[in-house]
Amino acid sequence: MERNQVRMMSNSPLVVYTKLSPNHSGPRKHVIDTITIHCVAGNASIESLGNWFAQSSVQASSNYGVDSKGRIGLFVDEANRSWCSSSSANDNRAITIEVSNTAGAPDWPVSSEAMAAVIDLCTDICKRNNIKQLLWLADNTLIGRVDLQNMTAHRWFAPKACPGSYLYNRFGDIAKKVTMRLKGEVKMTEELKEQIRAICQEEIAAALQKRNPMYADYADVPIYWQPMVKELLDRDILNGGTPREISATDVNLTQDTIKACVLMKLYIDQKLNTPHFGPAYQDDDEEKTLSGLLTDD
Numbered sequence: 001m002e003r004n005q006v007r008m009m010s011n012s013p014l015v016v017y018t019k020l021s022p023n024h025s026g027p028r029k030h031v032i033d034t035i036t037i038h039c040v041a042g043n044a045s046i047e048s049l050g051n052w053f054a055q056s057s058v059q060a061s062s063n064y065g066v067d068s069k070g071r072i073g074l075f076v077d078e079a080n081r082s083w084c085s086s087s088s089a090n091d092n093r094a095i096t097i098e099v100s101n102t103a104g105a106p107d108w109p110v111s112s113e114a115m116a117a118v119i120d121l122c123t124d125i126c127k128r129n130n131i132k133q134l135l136w137l138a139d140n141t142l143i144g145r146v147d148l149q150n151m152t153a154h155r156w157f158a159p160k161a162c163p164g165s166y167l168y169n170r171f172g173d174i175a176k177k178v179t180m181r182l183k184g185e186v187k188m189t190e191e192l193k194e195q196i197r198a199i200c201q202e203e204i205a206a207a208l209q210k211r212n213p214m215y216a217d218y219a220d221v222p223i224y225w226q227p228m229v230k231e232l233l234d235r236d237i238l239n240g241g242t243p244r245e246i247s248a249t250d251v252n253l254t255q256d257t258i259k260a261c262v263l264m265k266l267y268i269d270q271k272l273n274t275p276h277f278g279p280a281y282q283d284d285d286e287e288k289t290l291s292g293l294l295t296d297d
C-alpha cells in the first residue's frame with residue numbers, strides 16, 4: 001500500500017466513544033476493500049468493549065464496536081490492522097466491527113438500534129474508502145474477490161459461530177441497504193435542477209398537446225369541423241390573435257375550445273333553424289345573426 005493512502009485514511013465521524021487498543025499490528029498492508037461484522041457474544045456497552053480490548057492480555061481488538069443502543073465506538077484506527085477475524089489476510093484489508101447481542105446462542109440477535117447503526121457505519125466506511133457497493137453472496141470460495149463479495153464472516157476463518165445466525169442471515173440485507181444508500185445519493189446541483197425542470201416542462205407540454213392538441217391554423221383543424229370554423233373565422237367571431245388583414249386563417253385554439261365553439265354554433269344554428277354552413281344568416285332580422293346572439297344574449 002502507498003504511504004499517502006495510509007495518511008489519507010480517516011475514522012468514522014459517527015464514533016461517540018474512543019478507547020484505542022494496544023492490540024493491533026500497526027499500519028495495514030492492504031487497502032481497505034472489505035467489511036467484516038462480528039458478534040460480541042454478550043451485551044456489552046461500547047465502554048465495556050473498549051475496556052476489554054484495552055487489556056493487552058486479551059490479544060484481541062476490532063476497529064469499531066456497536067452496542068445495543070446503537071452507539072459506535074472506535075478501538076483501532078482504520079489505518080491499522082485489528083486482531084479480530086483469526087486471519088491476517090482478512091484483517092489487513094477489512095474494517096472489523098463488533099456488534100453487541102441482546103440474547104445468546106444460537107441466534108445471537110442484535111437490537112434494531114444496533115442494526116441501524118451498523119448500516120450507517122458501513123455506509124460511512126464505504127464512502128470514505130471509495131467502496132462503491134457492499135456485496136454479499138454467503139460464499140467463502142469468493143474470499144478476496146471483492147468485485148463479487150466484499151463482506152466476510154469470522155466463521156470462515158476459524159471454527160466459530162461468529163457472527164451468529166441472526167447477523168449472518170442479515171448480511172445480504174445489510175449489503176443491499178448500504179449499496180442502495182451509496183448509489184441513491186445523487187448530488188442535487190442547480191444545473192441538475194434546471195435540467196429536470198426543462199425535461200418536466202417538455203414532457204408536460206407534450207402530454208397536453210397529445211391530450212388536447214392546439215390548432216394553430218385553419219388547415220390544422222380536423223376536416224369535419226372546418227366548414228364551421230371557417231364560417232366563424234369569416235365572420236370574425238374566431239380570431240387567432242392576428243388581424244385578418246395579416247392572416248385570416250389563424251386559429252390558435254385547442255381542440256377542447258374549438259369543440260365548444262362548434263357545439264355553440266350548432267346549437268345556435270338549430271335555434272335559428274339555419275344550416276350550419278352554406279349561405280347562412282340571410283334572415284331579415286339583423287338581431288338574429290350569430291354574432292348578435294353571441295354578444296347580446
Ligand SMILES: [Zn+2]
Nearest residue numbers: 038039154162
Ligand atoms: Zn468474530
